Amino acid sequence: MTVDVFVVGAGPAGLAAATALSRRGRSTIVVEREAEAGGVPRHCAHTGFGWFDLRRVSSGPQYARRRVDLAREAGVELRTETTVLGWRGNDLAMTSPSGLATSDARAILLATGCRERPRSARLVPGDRPAGVFTTGSLQQLVHLEHQRPARRAVVVGAEHVSFSAVQTLREAGAEVAAMVTPHAAHQTYAPFRWWTTRLRAPLLVEHELVAIRGRCRVSSVIVRSLAGASHEIACDTVVFTGDWMPDHEIARLGGIELDRGTRGPAVDLSLRTSRPGVFAAGNLLHGAEMADVAALEGRAVAASIEAYLDDKCWPRRRIGIAVEAPILWIAPNRISVDHACSPPRDRFVIRVATFLRDAHVVIEQAGRVLAETRFARLVPNRWFHLSPGFARNIDPDGGSLHVGVVG
Numbered sequence: 001m002t003v004d005v006f007v008v009g010a011g012p013a014g015l016a017a018a019t020a021l022s023r024r025g026r027s028t029i030v031v032e033r034e035a036e037a038g039g040v041p042r043h044c045a046h047t048g049f050g051w052f053d054l055r056r057v058s059s060g061p062q063y064a065r066r067r068v069d070l071a072r073e074a075g076v077e078l079r080t081e082t083t084v085l086g087w088r089g090n091d092l093a094m095t096s097p098s099g100l101a102t103s104d105a106r107a108i109l110l111a112t113g114c115r116e117r118p119r120s121a122r123l124v125p126g127d128r129p130a131g132v133f134t135t136g137s138l139q140q141l142v143h144l145e146h147q148r149p150a151r152r153a154v155v156v157g158a159e160h161v162s163f164s165a166v167q168t169l170r171e172a173g174a175e176v177a178a179m180v181t182p183h184a185a186h187q188t189y190a191p192f193r194w195w196t197t198r199l200r201a202p203l204l205v206e207h208e209l210v211a212i213r214g215r216c217r218v219s220s221v222i223v224r225s226l227a228g229a230s231h232e233i234a235c236d237t238v239v240f241t242g243d244w245m246p247d248h249e250i251a252r253l254g255g256i257e258l259d260r261g262t263r264g265p266a267v268d269l270s271l272r273t274s275r276p277g278v279f280a281a282g283n284l285l286h287g288a289e290m291a292d293v294a295a296l297e298g299r300a301v302a303a304s305i306e307a308y309l310d311d312k313c314w315p316r317r318r319i320g321i322a323v324e325a326p327i328l329w330i331a332p333n334r335i336s337v338d339h340a341c342s343p344p345r346d347r348f349v350i351r352v353a354t355f356l357r358d359a360h361v362v363i364e365q366a367g368r369v370l371a372e373t374r375f376a377r378l379v380p381n382r383w384f385h386l387s388p389g390f391a392r393n394i395d396p397d398g399g400s401l402h403v404g405v406v407g
Contacts, residue, residue, distance in 0.1 A: 003027040005305055006092065006105035008084055008250060011039025012291040013282025014111030015067045015076075016053065016298030017305070022074035024306055029105070030071065031082040031094060037071075038064025039113060041291045043139040046167055052292040053299070061143075063291060086253045090277065107305050110265065110273075110280040111298065112247040114287030116161070119212070119240055126222070129214035131237045135165040138239055142172045150174035150237035154221050155201070156209050157241035158186040159381035161288065165239045166201045176201040177235045180223055182208045184355055187381035212238060242381060244287030251280065260322075261329025262286050268318055268336040269343040269391065270304035271297070276314040279305055286331040286349060289383065293345075300344035315339040319394060324404035326353045327361075330386070337396040348386040350403065352378045360406050363390045366398045 005021050007014045010032035018028045036042060041049055044060030051057050054066065071078065082096040092103040116134040133141075133149070141147045153169050155162055158181035166176050179201050181187070186203060204223060210230070211222040217236055224230040246264035257274035259266040264287075265273045265280040273280050281301040282294040289297075308314070315336030323330050328351045332343050350361070356378040363371045363386070371390035378384060386403075394401065 003029050003105050004309055005029075005107050005109060006103040007031070007109045007111060008092065009039070009111035009113060009282070009284075010034075010037035010068075010071075010078060010080070011111060011113050011282060012041065012053075012063075012067055012295040013113075013284075013298035013301075014109065015039075015071045016295035017109055017111065017281060017302045018076040018298075019067075019071045019074045020299050020302035021305060022071070022076045024302075026306065026309065028075075029077045029079060029103075031079045031084065031096075033081070033083045035081050037068045037078050037080055039291070040136065041067075043136070043143040044164065045139075045143045045171065046164060049290075050292050052290070053295040054292065060291070067295065084250050086250075092250070106277070107308055108278045109301060109305060110251055110278065110284055111282045112250060112284050113294075114244045114246045114264075114283040116240060117243040117245050119238070121245070122240065122243065124209060124212060126211035127214050129212070129216060129218050131214070131218035132212065133237065133239050135161050135168070135239060135241045138165060139168050142168050148172045148174070152177050152235045153237035153239055154209070154223075154233055154235045155179045155239045155241060157181060157243070158183065158188070158203060158205075159242045160188050162186075162241040163188050165241050169237075169239070174237065177233050178223070179203045180207045180209050181205055182226065183380055187379050209238070244283070246284045246287055248284065251284075254278065256280075259329065259331075259333045262331055262333065264331075266318075266320070266334050267332050268315065268334040268339070269332050269341050269388070270307075270336070270339070271301040271332065271344065272304065272308075272315065272336070274318070277308070279308075281344075286329065286351070286383075289349075297344045304341075313339070317396070319396070319398075320400045322400050322402050323350070324402060326356065326405060327351070327403055328353050330403055335391055335394060335401070337394070340392070343388050343391075346388060348388060349383050350386060351383055352380055352405075354380055356405065361386070361403065362406050363401060363403050365394055365401045368395075368398070370394065370401070 004026040041060035041064040049063035
């Protein structure tokens with residue numbers, strides 16, 4: 001039986017999109033490779049979830065359960081323990097305890113989220129002992145399996161998720177020996193930093209972790225300041241945080257164009273990929289926004305999917321949006337010239353590589369300035385918004401757009 005929409009990923013974005021589509025009478029199936037739906041919030045025990053989309057603040061597990069309940073109440077079919085293997089023509093091939101199957105849907109939404117780069121991907125040298133985690137693996141051990149995996153830890157990173165890792169470690173009874181960041185300051189908001197100060201987590205700015213020591217278990221790490229001085233910190237655990245990578249394997253196997261900056265699928269303002277009938281949303285596009293912000297994006301892509309199901313129209317021409325250092329990426333990052341619309345939440349999102357004050361961001365096309373925006377302060381590992389008005393002023397034949405910082 002053919003369904004209207006097949007969603008890959010039962011995190012906030014996928015569940016929110018499926019809920020909205022089902023409420024509009026569209027048959028929807030969501031598949032999830034893990035045994036339980038809900039995504040990353042399931043193992044984030046701290047509060048702060050849900051305000052932007054559900055207008056209530058709750059813990060991660062409570063938020064995940066509420067999102068799953070809303071999907072089921074709307075009539076969404078949830079299939080857990082189901083792994084997508086690749087593409088079979090225009091459909092997705094998958095496996096589950098029930099056997100092999102294909103998607104057989106009129107439209108597909110990829111909402112597979114993102115992951116933190118582990119130690120191996122960051123090319124950190126040294127020994128290969130036990131006791132090395134990402135935030136996600138740490139939180140699963142502590143909050144889902146109720147283990148206490150650390151006594152004294154070093155956290156690599158000082159962005160939002162890094163402070164979540166600190167809180168998880170303290171809840172598990174571990175001491176945080178240091179937080180290490182190459183930047184000149186932490187990249188979270190003041191209340192989070194204040195809270196972590198109460199938890200006694202020393203912050204080493206302009207430092208990087210250069211080696212891990214230990215045989216069976218981590219015994220210490222070597223950190224080096226950007227000025228060149230090195231020293232050793234005794235610990236039994238290392239937690240690598242942030243440095244997000246989209247889970248883009250399914251998109252890549254399907255020949256879908258990836259954006260060089262985000263490394264996720266390149267999407268236009270309606271979150272359409274380069275493959276007709278395939279959409280993408282959530283942290284697959286720009287890791288890692290808050291769960292409720294990803295859910296809002298899922299709700300936005302539902303409207304785009306419904307429009308496609310009604311008219312089967314797919315844009316023929318897309319203009320790329322390129323960024324220049326110190327801007328790392330922009331999302332959405334393509335504009336379909338024959339299908340004008342507004343981006344999700346009526347904004348573009350950018351991220352920068354370094355701290356900037358009085359930053360003058362300029363958007364140009366073929367040397368013509370389309371828009372200019374000044375920011376009092378730009379902070380790495382945070383997300384900043386650009387008004388979408390410039391998209392109405394593009395020249396369909398003028399080539400790619402460029403976003404950079406001048407002055």
